[in-house]
Amino acid sequence: MVVANWKMNNSPEQSRQLCSSILSKMSATDKEVILAPSHLCLSTVVESTGDSIIKVAAQNCHQELSGAFTGEVSASMLADLGLDYVILGHSERRLYNAEDNDLLAKKVISVLSQGLKVIYCCGETLEQRSSGAHLTRITKQLTEGLFHLPVKDLKNIVIGYEPIWAVGTGVTATSIQAQEMHAHIRSVVSNKYGDVIANQISILYGGSCTPSNAKELFVQKDVDGGLIGGASLNADDFIAIINA
Ligand code: 13P
Secondary structure: OEEEEOOOOOOHHHHHHHHHHHHHHOOOOOOOEEEEOOHHHHHHHHHHHOOOOOEEEEOOOOOOOOOOOOOOOOHHHHHHOOOOEEEEOOHHHHHHOOOOHHHHHHHHHHHHHOOOEEEEEEOOOHHHHHOOOHHHHHHHHHHHHHOOOOHHHHHHEEEEEOOHHHOOOOOOOOHHHHHHHHHHHHHHHHHHHOHHHHHHOEEEEEOOOOOOOHHHHHOOOOOOOEEEOHHHHOHHHHHHHHHO
16 A cells, blocks of 8 residues: 655645646556545545546544534545545644644544544654654554554554654665564554454555665565655656555
8 A cells, every 4th residue: 555645735736737647657556556635635636536546535634523613624524525545643743733642533533434544643753762662652652542443443444654753854764663663563453453453454654755765665574555755746756656
């Protein structure tokens, strides 16, 4: 699974052009390819991807389904557009919008209630890694944000591991660091939901993933794909990552 997180980039017209460029360059693949444009560009991207194999995700949504929440977008509105996924808990939203695990736990319920799937992001700061607190930090994010779900919901959850020190910095986790954390995430899921669920869940790596390092990361046993920021804004780079 490869997810393009375009963040706050691309106008509707630029999104349309990037979509058509990706579609024209993409060869047949058995991988799941997902584009996550800004809310403003979602309908353009849904329309541009049409009945292709590309799926569409939102980058966030509100925890309530409707109401007096100026400037917000609900999961029911996103479901209406025909989306497949919503990304929740990205480190940029945790940092700039003060989203914590308790709020994310509510958003997860709201998204699943509308028949959408969740890409739930977790990640540690450099300070937490340096002090050896990285594994417990991720366990806490998973436990508080996801583990209120009944087992039947886990088939609609994808986990994104994005070390904050690697997001947008040009510094990538080594394949050893990524594998260690992904194996940890799988074992934490297994402790709560059992081996079958843990082996089925997709765990994606995100953080300065590029065509030149994607393969080395993706061959790791517990790395099931990538969440791509900067490199997904260029069709050739994004295609190269899908092919990796
Ligand atoms: P970069 O690939 O730009 O580091 O961003 C990763 C990311 O945040 C994907 O969600």
